[in-house]
Amino acid sequence: xxxxxxxxxxxxxxxxxxxxxxxxxxxxxxxxxxxxxxxxxxxxxxxxxxxxxxxxxxxxxxxxxxxxxxxxxxxxxxxxxxxxxxxxxxxxxxxxxxxxxxxxxxxxxxxxxxx
Amino acid sequence: xxxxxxxxxxxxxxxxxxxxxxxxxxxxxxxxxxxxxxxxxxxxxxxxxxxxxxxxxxxxxxxxxxxxxxxxxxxxxxxxxxxxxxxxxxxxxxxxxxxxxxxxxxxxxxxxxxx
Numbered sequence: 675x676x677x678x679x680x681x682x683x684x685x686x687x688x689x690x691x692x693x694x695x696x697x698x699x700x701x702x703x704x705x706x707x708x709x710x711x712x713x714x715x716x717x718x719x720x721x722x723x724x725x726x727x728x729x730x731x732x733x734x735x736x737x738x739x740x741x742x743x744x745x746x747x748x749x750x751x752x753x754x755x756x757x758x759x760x761x762x763x764x765x766x767x768x769x770x771x772x773x774x775x776x777x778x779x780x781x782x783x784x785x786x787x788x789x
Numbered sequence: 790x791x792x793x794x795x796x797x798x799x800x801x802x803x804x805x806x807x808x809x810x811x812x813x814x815x816x817x818x819x820x821x822x823x824x825x826x827x828x829x830x831x832x833x834x835x836x837x838x839x840x841x842x843x844x845x846x847x848x849x850x851x852x853x854x855x856x857x858x859x860x861x862x863x864x865x866x867x868x869x870x871x872x873x874x875x876x877x878x879x880x881x882x883x884x885x886x887x888x889x890x891x892x893x894x895x896x897x898x899x900x901x902x903x904x
Contacts, residue, residue: 707891716793716880716894717834730891763832777824778892780834 680781687756695751695784699768706749711763756788791816793883795895802871810866810898812881821885823864829877876902
């Protein structure tokens with residue numbers, strides 16, 4: 675039973691380019707959460723999605739960032755026109771139910787470097 | 790708003806010894822969940838231990854145990870018989886079980902284990 679799969683593991687983008695980060699939740703999990711980890715910081719919540727629905731995007735920057743979780747395929751976190759400040763590790767987590775109080779299963783993250 | 794504070798940016802322990810990592814949190818809720826996550830250099834977020842606020846008994850998982858003081862809003866992690874493989878970043882996290890479903894993390898404590 676594969677865990678949460680994120681790809682790519684490392685992504686380098688030039689300023690102004692687009693970054694697409696993918697997350698496949700654990701089998702049987704229909705809830706996906708994206709977190710961002712800046713250097714020397716803990717993880718910060720960005721967005722919570724169910725299939726075809728954004729449930730809570732209170733942690734998402736208002737511009738350039740978007741997320742989706744289509745009926746088929748992985749969840750995608752998209753960052754348009756990246757800037758140096760977007761450089762961070764982006765983690766995806768999944769759970770069986772909404773707000774799984776048994777603790778989420780995290781992927782290994784995607785480290786985005788903007789040059 | 791809920792916050793999680795880890796006051797020890799770095800800690801060090803001798804192999805086979807015991808170390809305690811501190812965590813305090815702020816909330817007005819009475820029912821919530823607390824977690825400790827381990828993040829080794831591989832970047833994978835690994836759930837170490839979980840505590841339900843309504844349970845007075847401290848959670849234990851093998852060499853890992855917590856000291857949960859609800860009135861003081863304190864949730865420390867004790868690692869007994871420390872091993873080299875315990876070296877990692879440790880994050881304390883809070884979840885209120887509410888509609889948002891997101892975890893709130895502290896900034897982490899970097900644990901070094903000396904042979």
